[in-house]
Amino acid sequence: MPIAPGQWSFTRWTTIGQLEALQVNHPLFSARLFLQGAHLTHFAPSGHSNWLWVSESARYETGRAIRGGIPVCWPWFGEPAKNAPEVRRRIVAMKAHGFARTAVWKLEDVRESAQTVEISLSLDANRDFQGLWQGRCRALITFRFSATECQLALTTTNADSQALAFSQALHTYLPTPDIANTKILGLEGAHYIDTLDQWQAHTQNGPVTFSGETDRIYESDGPLRIVTPAGTQLVSSSGSDSTVVWNPGPEKSIRLSDFPTLGWQNMLCVETANAANDYQVLNQGQSHTLALRLGKE
Ligand code: TA6
Numbered sequence: 001m002p003i004a005p006g007q008w009s010f011t012r013w014t015t016i017g018q019l020e021a022l023q024v025n026h027p028l029f030s031a032r033l034f035l036q037g038a039h040l041t042h043f044a045p046s047g048h049s050n051w052l053w054v055s056e057s058a059r060y061e062t063g064r065a066i067r068g069g070i071p072v073c074w075p076w077f078g079e080p081a082k083n084a085p086e087v088r089r090r091i092v093a094m095k096a097h098g099f100a101r102t103a104v105w106k107l108e109d110v111r112e113s114a115q116t117v118e119i120s121l122s123l124d125a126n127r128d129f130q131g132l133w134q135g136r137c138r139a140l141i142t143f144r145f146s147a148t149e150c151q152l153a154l155t156t157t158n159a160d161s162q163a164l165a166f167s168q169a170l171h172t173y174l175p176t177p178d179i180a181n182t183k184i185l186g187l188e189g190a191h192y193i194d195t196l197d198q199w200q201a202h203t204q205n206g207p208v209t210f211s212g213e214t215d216r217i218y219e220s221d222g223p224l225r226i227v228t229p230a231g232t233q234l235v236s237s238s239g240s241d242s243t244v245v246w247n248p249g250p251e252k253s254i255r256l257s258d259f260p261t262l263g264w265q266n267m268l269c270v271e272t273a274n275a276a277n278d279y280q281v282l283n284q285g286q287s288h289t290l291a292l293r294l295g296k297e
């Protein structure tokens with residue numbers, strides 16, 4: 001059972017549209033976290049704007065993924081057919097990005113201090129999901145907010161007697177005043193798969209810049225700097241050797257759900273992942289943690 005409200009100093013239950021969320025109003029920062037999808041849509045140090053991009057067309061409806069923030073793509077990333085056979089053979093639902101982002105997670109804990117708030121939620125992927133996926137595992141995600149950082153850690157534990165192969169991503173949407181004057185530093189020389197070029201392998205030459213639809217899976221585990229005209233966002237990770245970089249560009253934006261036609265000019269996704277060949281395999285009882293740390297320069 002979730003901890004009864006009223007025991008918290010900075011955290012309150014709220015309802016946005018059809019969805020329940022935890023609203024954190026701490027003297028040093030604010031955050032909004034939905035039970036559906038364990039979906040973070042807002043984090044900002046006091047006096048600052050949201051570090052995350054959220055579509056102005058986003059809809060807050062039961063069973064519908066929220067466009068923006070940090071969707072949790074789990075227990076598979078991307079289209080099922082584009083996953084390794086060991087991952088693909090477990091997938092029943094032919095939809096992208098798994099089912100965690102539209103499932104209701106269980107609130108495990110809220111811990112508050114003068115400097116931080118930590119919130120943990122869990123999802124038991126058991127027989128209730130057998131129409132979507134053939135596996136039995138548990139996800140525990142912990143958010144840690146402070147005046148300078150937003151941290152996420154997603155731990156998957158295999159509860160099945162058989163080995164579990166899965167892929168995943170923390171699908172972070174970041175804002176920018178102008179995508180044409182935005183670049184990502186830290187991927188220079190990295191190999192990547194260009195999903196828009198028949199999934200061919202390429203090597204990154206210089207910073208990543210944007211001149212239209214971009215959808216790439218980079219081999220990378222290092223810290224990244226996202227330099228925009230409004231400032232520089234820092235993204236670092238652990239438990240991940242792949243980073244997905246995505247901007248839909250003008251054409252795909254028209255086809256995307258809950259996405260404003262010109263929204264592509266003011267956002268990019270830098271996704272901390274275990275995607276493509278970076279999928280994970282766990283034996284019974286083993287765990288893996290995918291962690292993300294957002295900061296500002
Ligand atoms: O992570 C990049 C990507 O796989 C793109 O190909 C695009 O489909 C994006 O995710 C958004 O997917 P969604 O299912 O949230 O519309």
